[in-house]
Amino acid sequence: MKHRTFFWFFLPSGLAMFLFIFLPILSVISQSLFTPHDAVLVTVENCGPFGCTEETTVDQEATEALRSDQPLGQWAGLGIYLDRGHLAINEVRQLWQTAPSWGSFFDRLGNLPFYRAMGFTLTYTFIVTPLTILAGLAIALAVNTLSSWLKGLVIFFSLLPFIVPPLIGSLILFWMIDARGVVGSFIQWAASDPGLSLKASTGLTWITLMVYGVWHSAPFAFVIFYAGLQTLPQDTLESAVIDGASRWQRIRYVVVPHLMPLVTFVALIQLMDNFRVFEPIIGFSASAHARSLSWAIFNDLGGETRLLSSAAATSVLTIICVAILLSPVLVRTWRDFNGKT
């Protein structure tokens, strides 16, 4: 494509990305560097149906003066990034100096919100992503062998988990795995332990969330791989058959290498999505057992007093982490691209 044509072709989406992605990210970054002004507090008498009490409140006039002076708030620099709710530099340093062993260091590190969230998020990402790819590949290969009149129906049903909105999907499963639900009762029966509850133990909650994660995104991987299978070079496959290759060998040496670019693509998208795991934590009411960075943002904004700077700092940290996570795949894609041209 000519550069000029490319420019005009790209302009509309580039403009949209600038307006709706780049500018908001800039505003989030600036929000994370400023905090609200120091509140001017006064003690006043509050009265209501239950009588009067002396209580502290914010002096609006004095605060308003501060606000109109500096509408952005106070410059905090990287202060929010380094506080206990985020990278917790001081707390980590102290742990490092006082922890008697590696085990206890990591144990106590998990008590800090950011590292606790990272612990779950990374485990989730690195378990769910490969399993999603394997499950998607397996479904695609299986569906590809079906006779054509069955295919449409099977494809539709395999896509359902991906079509159901994540929050609703997880809520339905949440009810099913309840100790009194269909799946929950079955597991109790199978394990012959009437007190067993998937929601009460951290380990089982993590497994539940990960199974949900694979269940939800396997159809995405399946659709991509299934499309890729339609472009399989038939002559290569036939020559493999003539050479006496088994079905497994054909998959291993012909199909998988052919699908490799798609695997990279799915891995890229899934790493990004899984790192931002959020809906199942809400849907499964799992925040006592599993927290992610996205959950932390939600929690900051969901309280009666919102923590905008804290939420903004966590958002920026999420973007940075996703960039780090994707860098190996991106570097590889760039090398492949350069190798080809």
Add this chain to the structure above:
Amino acid sequence: MKHMKFALLTSVAAAAFGTAAFADGHASCEIAEGRVSIVGNEFPAIQTVGAGAQACASDSVEVRTNLTADHQQINVAGMTGNPAEYTSAIVANSSIVALMNEDVIRPLDDLVAKFGGGLKKNQLITVGGKVMAVAFMANAQHLVYRADVLEQVGVEAPKTYEDMLAAAKKIREAGIMENPVGGAYAAGWNLAQEFNNMYIGYGGQFFKDGSAEVSINNEAGVNTLNMMKALSEYMNPDFLTHDSNATNAEFRAGNVALMNMWGSRAATMTDAEGVSDDVKNGFAIAGPMTVGGGNTPATTLWWDGWTVAKNISDADAEATFKALTAAIDPSILADEEVSKQAVWLLDGYQPTAAAEGVFAAANAGSTPYPMLPYQGLLHTALGAELTDFMQGNESAEQALADVEAAYTAAAKENGFLQ
């Protein structure tokens, strides 16, 4: 189906009543023109108020309501612009704080003087002498229980949490219920609220006198957590996922005999499809319990009321004030369905049996939920940091230290601490 029918009938009744009460309604609203837009929580009493305000709509008066459980996430943003999208937010003593912190609601003194003649003095929420909200109902958490089950094991309705534990032990030992205690201990807001109740019951103070400096890592705090842990041993093992909807469902299903529940839900507790006769007949209400030999009940008092936005024209503010005043006119209590929806703070309100618990809470000298600008930050920190203790992963002292650290970081960020 029965439930749906019931709900339908209720709303039909409410609608029919609405037209009846406001047949002369446009006269009683007396709004020439203006825009009224209300955001608020969603439960029957608030829906009644919303519907009452909508009855004031006319060709020149636009009235809209957005009643949703997520109202807290949208009310500040919806009132910050100028002109504000919402001309009124229906709030409680906890959620009004966020609106005052952001300075998005207006003092109502002049409007009350001109058009609020019918309001009682104790309905007016004043902060530093200025009326900031008009309350219409009171609420509190208190004991609800199964009288039949307690009778079976031969105990009275518990007056203290220690009695509750003893009763729970007997019920379990008698083999009647495996987990007889219900508790809205879901991680987040609910768990924090139960901590607040219990901590107040133990006589704890949340902050060092008059400052924003938190102080809960003390004997009262440790006792509170130990009591919550002891209660949780008699709860469904999934208690960290149970909010008040889930505990209600457990009670309705007959799995629970004792629990601390919101007064605003007591009236409709057994109004659901499939509730057995045992549960319906055994259902009973009592006042809130005390704990640790203290006199202050382990609960908090709440009011619900409406506010008027700051960033709107005076004409819209007047219309909003008039419409909401008409919506809480004492005449609405003539409808039996409405009068049992809440403990109304309106003239002529006759407490129904369902209101007993809230009245007992108020009479026993319960503490109102504090209206401090930084209380919400502590609430959020409690909701997130207590779960490790409740699962037995850390000590009470460590959990309280974590809460204090999380709160302090948040309060520093928001300018309440330097």
